[in-house]
Amino acid sequence: MSETIENANTPRVFVATWGCQMNEYDSAKMVDVLAKNRGATRVATPEEADIILLNTCSIREKAQEKVFSQLGRWKPLKDANPNLVIGVGGCVASQEGHVIRERAPFVDMVFGPQTLHRLPQMLDDVADNGAGIVDIAFPEIDKFDAMPAPRAEGATAFVSIMEGCSKYCSFCVVPYTRGEEISRPFDDVILEIAELAEQGVKEITLLGQNVNGYRGPMADGSICDLAMLVEFVAEFEGIERIRYTTSHPLEFSDALIEAYARVPKLANVLHLPVQSGSNAVLETMNRGYSVEHFIERIEKLRAVRPDISLSTDIIVGHPGEGAAEFEATMDLIERIGFDAAFSFIYSSRPGTPAADMADDEPRALKKQRLKRVQDRIAVFNRQLMTDMVGTTQRVLVERESKRGGGQMAGRTDSNRWVNFEGHPRMAGHFVEIEITEALDNSLRGRIKTHETVVEPLAPA
Ligand code: 5AD
Ligand code: SF4
Numbered sequence: 001m002s003e004t005i006e007n008a009n010t011p012r013v014f015v016a017t018w019g020c021q022m023n024e025y026d027s028a029k030m031v032d033v034l035a036k037n038r039g040a041t042r043v044a045t046p047e048e049a050d051i052i053l054l055n056t057c058s059i060r061e062k063a064q065e066k067v068f069s070q071l072g073r074w075k076p077l078k079d080a081n082p083n084l085v086i087g088v089g090g091c092v093a094s095q096e097g098h099v100i101r102e103r104a105p106f107v108d109m110v111f112g113p114q115t116l117h118r119l120p121q122m123l124d125d126v127a128d129n130g131a132g133i134v135d136i137a138f139p140e141i142d143k144f145d146a147m148p149a150p151r152a153e154g155a156t157a158f159v160s161i162m163e164g165c166s167k168y169c170s171f172c173v174v175p176y177t178r179g180e181e182i183s184r185p186f187d188d189v190i191l192e193i194a195e196l197a198e199q200g201v202k203e204i205t206l207l208g209q210n211v212n213g214y215r216g217p218m219a220d221g222s223i224c225d226l227a228m229l230v231e232f233v234a235e236f237e238g239i240e241r242i243r244y245t246t247s248h249p250l251e252f253s254d255a256l257i258e259a260y261a262r263v264p265k266l267a268n269v270l271h272l273p274v275q276s277g278s279n280a281v282l283e284t285m286n287r288g289y290s291v292e293h294f295i296e297r298i299e300k301l302r303a304v305r306p307d308i309s310l311s312t313d314i315i316v317g318h319p320g321e322g323a324a325e326f327e328a329t330m331d332l333i334e335r336i337g338f339d340a341a342f343s344f345i346y347s348s349r350p351g352t353p354a355a356d357m358a359d360d361e362p363r364a365l366k367k368q369r370l371k372r373v374q375d376r377i378a379v380f381n382r383q384l385m386t387d388m389v390g391t392t393q394r395v396l397v398e399r400e401s402k403r404g405g406g407q408m409a410g411r412t413d414s415n416r417w418v419n420f421e422g423h424p425r426m427a428g429h430f431v432e433i434e435i436t437e438a439l440d441n442s443l444r445g446r447i448k449t450h451e452t453v454v455e456p457l458a459p460a
Pocket of ligand 2: 165166167168169172173174175209210248
């Protein structure tokens with residue numbers, strides 16, 4: 001047996017990931033698919049790998065050039081070891097497709113977010129034919145069907161419930177790179193969560209580009225929406241905390257608000273991207289809602305969860321945004337009091353409607369405006385953190401703290417990191433922590449009580 005075949009049987013995979021949680025999730029799935037089909041293991045550096053994968057994101061950056069410079073750095077590895085397989089996946093791959101192979105012919109595989117489950121076949125094709133593969137379709141049979149069973153690592157897990165987006169916001173590449181919204185069948189989602197709960201997972205994050213567009217087909221022909229799904233997930237005894245990301249204000253339904261009232265396991269935090277506080281800009285962005293609608297939704301939510309922690313995404317400098325429109329965004333920030341925000345300067349993405357709109361505010365001005373947004377949010381964030389001092393928080397302990405010295409780290413319901421003196425045995429359990437100090441990006445606290453862990457009864 002040649003060395004190539006041996007390596008191909010138990011390959012070592014290195015994955016570099018750019019981008020969001022969705023991409024992190026996809027990278028983990030790439031490794032899972034290869035582990036299941038090929039016994040692959042993940043390694044930490046490209047030098048020790050038989051397969052190098054680059055999982056790209058193009059949502060806010062001109063990522064194309066970054067891809068080619070990254071590939072250029074890996075080329076010497078390929079020159080030294082012709083059996084090395086290099087693959088490029090993710091959003092840039094699905095946009096650039098064949099261009100990647102034309103400019104970097106040493107790349108063996110180019111695949112989109114919807115075809116990563118076909119990686120084993122792509123590897124076979126590369127081994128058999130030695131030719132490059134470009135597989136960036138949006139297949140009818142969605143990738144969820146081909147995924148291996150979930151493996152929990154620790155007490156928290158992500159579960160993908162839908163893929164893609166059909167909202168077509170003016171500025172955004174997602175509908176073009178990930179395709180239209182497709183929801184994963186209800187039974188599949190529930191089965192995956194059951195398996196994770198059995199492996200000791202306590203916190204589930206339901207994941208998708210637009211999770212409140214979830215319309216999961218059920219076995220009896222009816223449709224399950226996000227609110228209903230949350231209620232079903234809450235039924236699992238082992239699952240004690242439910243999060244979801246990301247949602248859209250348009251479909252932030254009454255039913256979902258009612259779920260906040262009825263389901264205490266639904267974490268007391270909401271990330272709801274608003275993008276702009278100006279109705280004119282929201283319209284240009286094709287967001288489909290008004291500032292008034294956004295405020296009304298938040299007020300209704302706060303009526304049932306007065307202390308919910310709110311965060312958002314804001315774009316500064318979208319075409320059509322002048323001084324007055326920007327001030328409207330500052331007013332909205334003031335009015336809502338977001339605890340956190342991801343804010344970005346608008347970046348023109350080829351192929352999107354906004355790319356053809358006049359974008360004439362000077363960059364320096366946009367930078368100043370971005371700073372105003374960030375400074376204001378930082379003050380709100382600081383306020384939230386200091387207000388937490390003296391309160392008791394239910395913290396899911398995740399791991400030993402990076403600070404060392406017997407420190408453990410976990411997250412509150414509102415997704416803030418807390419460091420405290422504890423024991424590694426606590427990892428994976430909820431503990432009540434009294435917050436003693438607010439630092440810039442994390443909190444410090446001390447244990448109040450250690451929750452009693454009741455072992456489940458053995459099945460009869
Ligand atoms: N320019 C700047 N920000 C963008 N986002 C998406 N596309 C762009 C773009 N072209 C931001 C939006 C979105 C978040 C994930 O990224 O705020 O909510
Ligand atoms: Fe992009 Fe808009 Fe869809 Fe969000 S809702 S992924 S911004 S198109």
